[in-house]
Amino acid sequence: MSLEDERPPRPDGEPSPPPDGGVQRARQEADAPREPPEPPPPTPPPDSDPPAYNPQASVEGSVPETVGAVPRTAEAPVDRGRIIAVANQKGGVGKSTTAVNLGAALAESGARVLVVDMDPQGNASTGMGISPQQREITTYQVLAAGLPATRAIMETAVENLFAITSTIDLAGAEIELVSQFSREMRLTRALEGVVETFDYVILDCPPSLGLLTVNSLAAADELIVPIQCEYYALEGLGQLLRNVRLVQQNLNPRLRLTGIVLTMYDSRTKLAEQVVAEVRKYFGGRVYDTLIPRSVRLSEAPGYGQPITTYDPSSKGAQAYLALAAEVAEGPRDFDIPMPTEDMPEVVLPEPTPEMDGEEEREPSEAASRRRRGLFRRKGDES
């Protein structure tokens, strides 16, 4: 019996991906033509040496709409998938959870989805069930060595969900790329020829505004920002939005802030309600209706290497990400108010009530002292 025969069957009857052969299988699938059939992008034979990176070639190979390294088109080409960056330089707000579970929920609807792990922490890769040992060709080689992205694509256990994984090596790419030509456009170049074979390419960004996030924003059509329903919900958002504007002006005029996702929403707290109201005040129709609940099942799922849609399909978290996927699938909305850029408050605090005032006297915490200073504090306000 071959090794392949011993692998447990997938629910659809296909054998599970081999532990070390995922790259090869995944490349074959990723290169497979969609309807209507298209010729697959050229890839080198699997056992050939990777081509040496040639910065000049990357510019020479640019599409006609680009001048130098800067794309001039404000619209995405119609016949390709949507590239969605999930970014917020604030850590732990639910970026990776959203990238993986939104990706899985879209894949469940039949869409072909590629999740690209742009974070050296590799949380999205783990969340899709791909262990560090299985990650042979990763985002690092694609960005730093110029390997074709098709060689890095791996199958996951979820049908229609594919991954380009990352490892801690990717942390070095930020430094290595600094001196390189067209360093902000590496991911854009790498995704050319790949994005045509997917309906969605979702980029899980790291918690920083460094070169990896800039590469993601430069490549993306859309930006989704997860915001955690907590005191510091809005912290750093002004800075993120200024960077978005810079990328729009200098690298990628297509980029649109299409969605704010409110995460870890706890309906039992008044603060969560106030964060929702405050974020809707600033971002209007850009805020998705779906609120992602705080859920133990969502936090457990990555430990089992599964998105929530397979780990516990009936859970509130799974239902929420399916609802979010339905909203995302409707396409970018018309926005009722312009993207805010400046004067964002840093924190959202509960409106003081008479009862709370009494509590505050007995609660000399930092949060309580902020509450006394008013509903929220703006950048530059006297503290």
Ligand code: ATP
């Ligand atoms: P980083 O900035 O480090 O990349 P992140 O923004 O990607 O973090 P996640 O890794 O998705 O954030 O989430 C941070 C932690 O919160 C994780 O342990 C995750 O399992 C947990 N978490 C995310 N969303 C939820 C949720 N809705 N309910 C409960 N736990 C959640």
Ligand code: MG
């Ligand atoms: Mg993350």
